[in-house]
Amino acid sequence: MESALKFTETHEWVLDNGDGTITMGISNQAQQLLGDVVFVDLPDVGDETEAGEAFSLVESVKAASDLYAPVTGEVVEINDELEGSPELINESPYSAGWIVKIKLTDASELDNLTSSEDYHAANEE
Incomplete structure (x- = not known):
């Protein structure tokens, strides 16, 4: 499944669900850097998101x-x-640890995301 994911420069992962929605979470690298997650400030269903804008918080x-x-x-x-x-x-950052599903306004925005291969190559230690 991970090879089907795309990533942002800020370490969020995205899975195109093929129905005009995406599922997202944070990458394995991001959760390792954060350490033990103790709280997630989830948005509300119906909230609008804008690409590149903060919309939630992980503590x-x-x-x-x-x-x-x-x-x-x-x-x-x-x-x-x-x-x-x-x-x-x-x-389980890529499965049970998903955070939100978002209905896309413009599917072409997915083209701006980084492939799994390129993300991992750029973020190897």
Whole structure:
């Protein structure tokens, strides 16, 4: 699945669901840098997002980090599991730790994101 993902420069991942929506979360590298996630400030369903703009917050034992919208659109689903179990972001950043689903305003914005291969090549330690 990870090869199907695209990434932002701010370490959010994006999965094109093929139905005009995307699922997003933070990369494995981002969760490792943050450390143990203790809280996620989830947006509300219906909130508008603008590509590159902060719309949520992830707090860990080390830091609080803004989440930046990878695309412009509308939040159509949030991962309610994170309210009681924010550690899912650490345990499973690419599946159970997803954060929101967004209905795209402009699908061409996906072309601005980095491929999984290029992201990992640029972020190898």
